[in-house]
Amino acid sequence: MPRADPSLPAAANPPGRGPKLRLNLHLLGPLLALILLVVLGASLNGNFLSPANIANVLARSSFTGIIAVGATFVITSGGLDLSVGSMAAFLAGVMIMVINALVPQFGVGFGVIAIGMAVGLVLGALAGVGNGLLITRGRIEAFIVTLGTMGIFRSLVTFLANGGTLSLNFDVMDAYRPAYYGTVAGIPVPVIVFALVAILGELAMRRTPFGRHCSAIGSNEQVARYSAIHVDRVRLLTYVLQGVLVAVATLLYVPRLGSASSTTGVLWELEAIAAVIIGGTTLRGGYGRVWGTVIGVVILSLIDNILNLTNVVSPYLNGAFQGVIIILAVLLQRSRRATS
Amino acid sequence: MPRADPSLPAAANPPGRGPKLRLNLHLLGPLLALILLVVLGASLNGNFLSPANIANVLARSSFTGIIAVGATFVITSGGLDLSVGSMAAFLAGVMIMVINALVPQFGVGFGVIAIGMAVGLVLGALAGVGNGLLITRGRIEAFIVTLGTMGIFRSLVTFLANGGTLSLNFDVMDAYRPAYYGTVAGIPVPVIVFALVAILGELAMRRTPFGRHCSAIGSNEQVARYSAIHVDRVRLLTYVLQGVLVAVATLLYVPRLGSASSTTGVLWELEAIAAVIIGGTTLRGGYGRVWGTVIGVVILSLIDNILNLTNVVSPYLNGAFQGVIIILAVLLQRSRRATS
């Protein structure tokens, strides 16, 4: 770095010790929590590290994981989407109904599944457009809009299912099953999809104008506007992306149990937001990292897994353990950062 | 629509003709939505405006209402408390256990109830201190802390109730019942308590240093710190206040149903936050108004009430109607403000 005037102190770096070290620990915080959890799990149960268990946990993480990648963008740009869980239930319901309706005519085959998938994706995008337009054009707080659409989607799926469960045609289910249970090179398909989404998400966040614009908007909307960023358009896009990713998650969810009901996706929104924040994205927007979200999702899945693999005092206290671990996982990052 | 001044968000005083008129409409937004709902209700059912129905609606608003007053302070100072619903369940559970345990020794009487109430209030304050310290000292995002304690409180009440329901001794229940069902000068006791809390809250928000400090912190923490405000102390106080108000709500809730279980207070946090925002407080902090929250709470209660007044298409769609009305109620304020 060229120094223009030797008589001046280094401007940008404060002369304090080891700014690099501090940065790394902040960066590695969630990773550290994850490692500690893995160590805990392994010490509690020998099967914890078995490939089957790891595959199970990762595959299960994929739904909220894919959704949480979308939530990272929404939150980074200063928004919030509470509707994702109900949206997933709704999309799953519609997909199942569409596929079931097509089977009598077109028979069981990949084509029917593909149409169902396409419908899911389009509908997801549309749902995102709806949320996004109400927020950007309607100028309503994202919290209110998505609280409202959360109720709407949840009601719709209950209505479609007539209060019960929508079940995928059994023969289609057989054809569709590999989308969740299949493996490629030993890796479950949903894990591969999740990994792809995460990598693309991380790239988009860090290496595209879109990602930068998201943080700029979340950091200071006015500055973004002054910098010739189409704030409303970018913000709308984050909700559309969120909707599409919810649809992608649904595509993997449907072949798992082949059903959708009013209980599908309950509380996924909280899980997704929690994962995003555990991963180090700031809830007020301005800074987001997709890889952190991925770790956050895995941490949350692991907590459940570990609780199921051990006898805790009482199953009534599961929620308490979850709560404590979540707080500790974040506390750990924070205090590490403070003391380094 | 005239192009808004880009140099500042429309918050305080948007330019254009008639700032006074516009201000009033912004002020009156939630009130307008409320009036429309009342008109709707009255047109749907003749009994809607009957004193009994009004008393019912207001009395049951009081729980989330009192909690939402606390949430107004928390949110105004830039925080969030997701734990209030579970906290209420937990406090109710402990109160019931304490009272039941004291009855054999001290008999049924006002004294026992008073002790139970005192325990509830103290415990509520302590719960608030816990949340507050984790947030201020632990420097953990409020979302994560209160998501964690939400799980913890919910688990604890399930544990205390052994998975079932904690029921208040039936004789005590008789003595305690007037705290919810009683009236003073024809007005139900919980409505009176709610009104008192709201009036005190509005005063505190608008006319005390505490209220000013809350909005200063929510609007710019640094400015607050440089203005000799004890940021952490004020923030802690908002959580303690929230805890105490949750306890006050619980004092009224216990005599209503005389029981606490894992389903007590579910989703109250969402309802409270929604009420606060519908009332015009900004979710990002910096500006809050208690009277708006009160109207928000009543609006939410009225939606449920109105859905019970008529036979809607299908009960499965209740949630959808709620969602639509919530969005419309806020949209109405916003567009009124924009077009005036």
Added chain:
Amino acid sequence: MLGAAGVTDPAARHSDALLACVAVSKQFGDVQVLFDVSIALHAGEVHALIGENGAGKSTLMKILSGYLPPTGGEIVFDGAARQFSSSEAAEDAGIVLIHQEFNLAEQLTVEANIFLGREIKRGLFLDVKTMRARAQALLAALETKIDPTARVQDLAVPDKQMVEIAKALARDARVLILDEPTAVLTPKESLVLFRQIARLKAQGVAILYTSHKLDEVSAISDKITVLRDGRHVITAPAADLTEHDMARQMVGRDLSELFPPKLPPMVAETVLEVAGLSVPGYVTDASFHLRRGEILGFAGLVGSGRTELMEGLMGLRPSEGAVSVMGKPVHIRSAADAARLGLAYLTEDRKGRGLLLRSRMRPNLTLLALDRFSRILIDEAAEDRALDQAIREFDIRAPSRTVAVGNLSGGNQQKLLLAKTMLIEPEIVIIDEPTRGIDIGTKQQIYGFVQRLAAAGKSVIVISSEMAEVIGLSHRVMVMRLGRITGELEGEAIGEESIVRYAMGLDSMTKDHRAEDRLHAAR
């Protein structure tokens, strides 16, 4: 080098102006702030816009660059009437504005800010390497050592301004509009900026520039326009206006001497004694004392740690060392502790640390002194009276009492901040950059105010990057360099050269480092 471009007769080139506004007016609500203002900018010319705080300079600049629509009149660009629908449209046409208030996304890196909205891409992805290299080059041209990968929130105020300038330079401007760019810069950094301006001017860029530092204005501009109360007063070649003329045109009357004569310091007790104060990372082992009725100046280069020293003293940053107030050792852990001891600190960062921009004037004014206005409830009538008094005493010019503070002109925000700080009636007041963005007439009022404070037995510390201010006001001056106090000057010894010697480190003291010389060289 600036002179090489030459100055032509403005009247002759009025028709071929690059950017002009004709009879532009602007109204906010019921308040009109601009009345039929016309101004023409020409390629290769530096045009200065001056006027009192609230005269409408920033508003006019925002209108010219598409941030605000005018309520009357028209904008002419390249010979044709244009209505820029947005700042993007204006920027696409090559009109770039550097705002008076910072306009950076704090959480983003320097590089990301510089290219925000104009990212360089390779395929779908950002070409971070190229952007980083260009950012580095731009910053190097500005002679700063800011790291392009640093986050803006971690930068000091002057560094942010340099980033802002780099951002504007990155945009290939045909018209560059700078709104008080030097308010937060020291003379040395200002000179760097002026060299860049000269370079752009030579390339044929039209430049509109505003500043309250009239010496700068006469040094770099070719033409000067004066605004008063939203009305055009005069446009004239810079050569025809002396600094004195400018001041008179701005204020509408003759100004007396800027600095009133210093009163001799009282021979009085020490009220503040600081020994071995260190602020980790910024300040090492600073010791000084302050007497009753004394004005103590703090001079030094940007980044010398004056702000951090005072913030450490005030409990706003972690610090160690011995402090005693009125002879009693004290531990100040927060601004509230300090206020209780009669200490007040006026921050240099009025936007980030000083004022709540979305609130009105009243809550801002009383925020620090709120307990003086409340028993249990706040006495709003008393607050209103305090606001009345502040408006009178500090000459705060606001369109209305209910305007959001963010909508006040920069200088009036500064006055409000001063009023806010003084409301606790401190015994010891520390003022960091008191006249940043303040017009020359009001400066005088503030200087008078500071001297009256001292005369009334209060003690004042003035941190300023304006040498004249430190020299003109202080009874005694401490000079800082690299986080240490390197010199103390008193009475007659206070002078520009002696201060600069300490500030630069004695050995590097050579003639062409002197700020004043640079200023002349630029011309």
Added chain:
Amino acid sequence: QDKTYTIGVSVPSADHGWTGGVDYFAQQTIASLSKTYPNLKFVLATAGDPGKQASDLEDMVATRNIDALVILPGDPDALTSPIMRVKKAGKFVTVVDRKLSQPGVEDLYVAGDNPGLGRTTGEYFVSRFPDGGNIVVLRGLPIPIDKERVDAFNQAIANSKIKVLASQFANWNRDDGFKVMQDFLSRFPKIDAVWAQDDDTAIGAIAAIKQAHRENQIWVVGGAGMKQAIKQVMDGSKLVPIDVGYDPGMVGTAIELTALKFETGLPMRGSFIVRSPLITQANAAEYYHPDSPY
């Protein structure tokens, strides 16, 4: 008859499959009764928590002028007091499924048998494992119903050699059944049977068992008589050998009985207990209603 009567029906909202069935049967019964008896009006409200259900009762009394109430209380302890208030207002009260904490409040009680479900299942397990076996239990939501069932089950197997390896809440939900079962399968190399307590949960558990290819070593008992489960029992599945009924249609019975009180003027009083029958391949056809959503 010219006089019209209004009957209020309050049921929990469809937060899992069984309550979904309750809502369905309530609506069906109301639709058909409205057709048969034009002088009967119905008010149906669904509630997600006890507070909302209490509010619904208040609204029915204050604004809808009900003459009778049919209620399936989500949490009977919590709703005892609100139901007493309805009773005090002079309404006819029918309570479905769950016992209030005070005796003698209701006029009519159409009772489900939650302990019976646990006991019947437990007895079946004992009969299948005379020499002991390893089982896991997937519980429901942590509410009293679940506790009654589990307590009765535990009592029934108390003196057998059956070993409960672990039990965890699966919330009467397919997804949670799947997750918890996956983890139990990783944790325990030898599981002989699963009590999932609910047919939805069982479906999730079975999916996990099939994924682990252990469907030949483990069998699963759900509960509540969902049609898919009964179909499997009917077909003689080894994986799902039996089911234990818990008919959500009981709410329809209760509404019908209440309606009859007004239509026939007969004095309706007392309790009807709806048993939790053991459904085996032999009798499954009786319980199979392919048109029902549940």
